[in-house]
Amino acid sequence: MSSKSLIFAIAASSVLSWGCGEQPAPAQEIVDNLIQAGFPSNDIQVVGERVYVGRDAEVTLEASREMLKAADSSEEQYRTTNLVGAAVTKVCVNGSAFTGVFSTALDLAIQNYTERSLRFTMARTPSTGCSFTIQANIDPNMNGGVAGFPANGLPFGSITIGGRLSQYGVDVIEHVITHELGHTIGFRHSDFYNRTISCGTGGNEGDAGVGAIHIPGTPTTASVGGSIMNSCFRSAETGEFTGSDVTALLALYPPAAGSRLSFRTATGNFLVAENGGGTFVGADRTAIGDWERFGYVDLNGGELLNNDLINLRAANGQFVVAENGGGGVVNANRATAQGWETFRFINLEGRSRFQAGDRVALQASNGQYVVAENGGGGNASGAVNANRSAIGAWETFVLFFQ
Numbered sequence: 001m002s003s004k005s006l007i008f009a010i011a012a013s014s015v016l017s018w019g020c021g022e023q024p025a026p027a028q029e030i031v032d033n034l035i036q037a038g039f040p041s042n043d044i045q046v047v048g049e050r051v052y053v054g055r056d057a058e059v060t061l062e063a064s065r066e067m068l069k070a071a072d073s074s075e076e077q078y079r080t081t082n083l084v085g086a087a088v089t090k091v092c093v094n095g096s097a098f099t100g101v102f103s104t105a106l107d108l109a110i111q112n113y114t115e116r117s118l119r120f121t122m123a124r125t126p127s128t129g130c131s132f133t134i135q136a137n138i139d140p141n142m143n144g145g146v147a148g149f150p151a152n153g154l155p156f157g158s159i160t161i162g163g164r165l166s167q168y169g170v171d172v173i174e175h176v177i178t179h180e181l182g183h184t185i186g187f188r189h190s191d192f193y194n195r196t197i198s199c200g201t202g203g204n205e206g207d208a209g210v211g212a213i214h215i216p217g218t219p220t221t222a223s224v225g226g227s228i229m230n231s232c233f234r235s236a237e238t239g240e241f242t243g244s245d246v247t248a249l250l251a252l253y254p255p256a257a258g259s260r261l262s263f264r265t266a267t268g269n270f271l272v273a274e275n276g277g278g279t280f281v282g283a284d285r286t287a288i289g290d291w292e293r294f295g296y297v298d299l300n301g302g303e304l305l306n307n308d309l310i311n312l313r314a315a316n317g318q319f320v321v322a323e324n325g326g327g328g329v330v331n332a333n334r335a336t337a338q339g340w341e342t343f344r345f346i347n348l349e350g351r352s353r354f355q356a357g358d359r360v361a362l363q364a365s366n367g368q369y370v371v372a373e374n375g376g377g378g379n380a381s382g383a384v385n386a387n388r389s390a391i392g393a394w395e396t397f398v399l400f401f402q
């Protein structure tokens with residue numbers, strides 16, 4: 001058997017960050033560190049003086065020690081006692097050290113946060129109006145990431161991303177950056193109580209001096225692939241938040257007042273994402289509650305203006321979709337936003353800015369308009385469609401900012 005074949009034992013997971021370590025001799029210390037860091041022992045191979053883990057990544061003694069420096073753990077959606085305060089409205093990330101695939105992944109990770117209409121926005125520097133700036137570093141010897149937790153109402157001031165992640169590609173790097181940014185705003189590991197869940201080995205991170213408070217509305221138990229905040233990542237990660245991740249984000253940092261939209265139909269009813277999302281959009285509500293408030297993402301950023309393309313998000317974080325891009329029913333059950341989830345937001349008052357009370361229309365990606373059948377009031381799926389070729393009374397909505 002060649003040494004190369006030994007190296008090709010694929011790691012099911014790698015560790016994002018860890019607890020503290022011990023100190024034996026070189027190769028053995030590296031192995032011990034890796035095991036303590038959560039790598040399954042059968043994914044670790046020693047060839048001569050060198051130690052490899054999954055996907056033939058060599059781990060140096062220095063790197064293995066680095067892995068043990070920062071503590072990280074998980075359970076399904078837990079937060080630290082400290083969170084980012086309301087004074088922080090824009091978190092900036094200085095990623096000037098990031099090039100190539102790391103730069104692309106950083107942009108995607110930031111987008112994971114900006115597209116959720118959180119209480120604070122996030123942007124990469126240079127940017128104006130930053131409340132706080134996180135320094136993003138690359139450690140060429142690391143195969144994971146490290147960050148810290150909020151203090152004094154501010155995010156943690158830095159994240160460090162492992163240069164060795166380049167072996168996995170952009171989605172895994174996006175995953176790790178999104179994960180580390182999650183720590184900076186107060187997310188513990190989803191499997192903090194038992195790192196074995198995502199790492200295959202490892203114990204309970206415990207309180208870690210920062211608290212581990214379960215976030216309402218999310219599961220109390222973790223699962224492999226169940227959260228971007230799991231302790232260890234897999235080579236198959238997509239880089240995207242899971243449903244419970246979004247629930248957790250919105251629970252901790254809900255959109256600021258005035259940043260959600262409600263739509264009143266011709267008969268005086270309001271559009272509703274039934275159950276707060278996960279099923280159809282109706283038009284039969286007489287008052288505005290959470291289910292009748294839609295978060296939005298302005299795809300060109302900046303101020304929401306006439307004819308901007310937007311995504312609309314139900315209370316549970318899922319996106320509104322015109323099925324097939326229009327021509328049929330409107331639902332609120334998509335985890336991600338692409339073409340069918342994109343609407344042109346039209347101000348029928350003939351001016352650029354939107355104000356409460358404006359008459360507005362929504363155009364699906366195929367050019368057809370959203371309609372409340374019969375002007376609203378129909379209590380069933382199919383009461384709101386995206387299949388009209390012109391704007392009349394039923395396709396006109398009065399806008400409320402909530």
Ligand SMILES: [Zn+2]
Nearest residue numbers: 016017072073
């Ligand atoms: Zn972590």
